[in-house]
Amino acid sequence: MDQNELKRQVAQAALAYVEPGTVLGVGTGSTVDLFIEALAASGMELAGTVSSSERSTQALTAAGFKVLEAAAVERLSTYIDGADEIDPMGHMIKGGGAALTREKIVADLADRFVCIADASKCVDVLGRFPLPVEIIPMAAPQLIRRFAQLGGQAQVRPGCVTDNGQLILDVRGLSIADPLAVEAEVSQWPGVVTVGIFARHRARVALIGTPDGVRTLK
Ligand code: 5RP
Numbered sequence: 001m002d003q004n005e006l007k008r009q010v011a012q013a014a015l016a017y018v019e020p021g022t023v024l025g026v027g028t029g030s031t032v033d034l035f036i037e038a039l040a041a042s043g044m045e046l047a048g049t050v051s052s053s054e055r056s057t058q059a060l061t062a063a064g065f066k067v068l069e070a071a072a073v074e075r076l077s078t079y080i081d082g083a084d085e086i087d088p089m090g091h092m093i094k095g096g097g098a099a100l101t102r103e104k105i106v107a108d109l110a111d112r113f114v115c116i117a118d119a120s121k122c123v124d125v126l127g128r129f130p131l132p133v134e135i136i137p138m139a140a141p142q143l144i145r146r147f148a149q150l151g152g153q154a155q156v157r158p159g160c161v162t163d164n165g166q167l168i169l170d171v172r173g174l175s176i177a178d179p180l181a182v183e184a185e186v187s188q189w190p191g192v193v194t195v196g197i198f199a200r201h202r203a204r205v206a207l208i209g210t211p212d213g214v215r216t217l218k
Contacts, residue, residue: 004030006118006209007082011035013207013214014080017114020044023073025106026060027081028053028099031116035080036063050076052106053099054163070106079110083117083203084129084196090115090203090217091179095132095196098162104194107201115203119210126179130170132157132196137167139191146189147171166193 011034018024018039026032026049036056039046040063048066050073051057057067081103083092092115094100107113123129131152135143140156147154147169157168176182179199186195206217 001211003118003120006211007031007116008034009214010116010118010207010209011038014114014116015039015042015044017078017080017205018044018046019077021047022077023048023050023068025050025076025079025110026052026056027079027103027106028056029082029097031082031118032056032080033059035116036060040064050106050109052081052102053097055097055099070102070109073109076106076110078112078114079107080114080116081107083115083121083198085123085126086115086117086121086203086206086208087123087126087179088217090206091126092198092203093126093129093131093196094198095134095168096129098132098134098157098160098168100132100196101134101162101164101194104198104201107198112204113198113201115206117206117208119208119215122208126176126197127174130172131174131176133169133171133186134162134164134166134193135169136191136193140167140169143169143189143191147174150174164193
């Protein structure tokens with residue numbers, strides 16, 4: 001079974017976590033694209049969605065779902081999104097698709113983060129996937145030096161400007177044994193908009209696509 005098929009499986013399984021008639025938080029990425037397809041095919045009616053990117057807004061609108069501004073919503077029961085890495089506690093690295101800031105904002109509105117990912121994303125310790133960090137451009141050189149002090153090699157992602165008009169640093173070589181602590185530390189560095197560690201906003205449910213079917217971690 002190829003990776004796309006595993007993604008399709010978890011996208012389908014995530015439908016069980018959507019409450020009809022509610023407003024749903026929707027993430028970004030190829031797995032989420034498949035989830036939006038599955039949601040549209042299910043015929044389920046929603047009061048609306050809150051999207052974490054221009055890409056998902058376009059897909060949701062094309063599928064006939066109303067997309068609300070995050071500012072218009074006080075609370076979501078569920079946010080569904082993919083991940084670049086997930087550990088056994090549900091801590092994640094996100095931002096491979098450069099949407100991490102809006103993803104964290106929408107996840108923060110939600111009572112529950114449901115992560116949908118194929119098994120290649122599962123790790124014991126976060127850090128194999130280069131850590132995305134959205135930054136204010138003028139701070140790039142000093143942030144690159146700061147990551148070097150932590151043992152990381154940071155590099156500006158070529159040709160990437162986020163939906164918020166900022167840059168992404170990808171940081172290689174970190175082993176993130178304490179995701180809560182690293183998220184808290186990096187988040188306060190001047191010039192950091194959002195660090196792609198989702199530890200405070202960890203997945204409460206993870207649907208992992210494996211060749212033997214969908215594994216559910218809670
Ligand atoms: C986008 C993300 C995505 O959730 C992450 O990159 C996973 O993407 P995919 O579903 O395409 O593997 O964080 O910013």
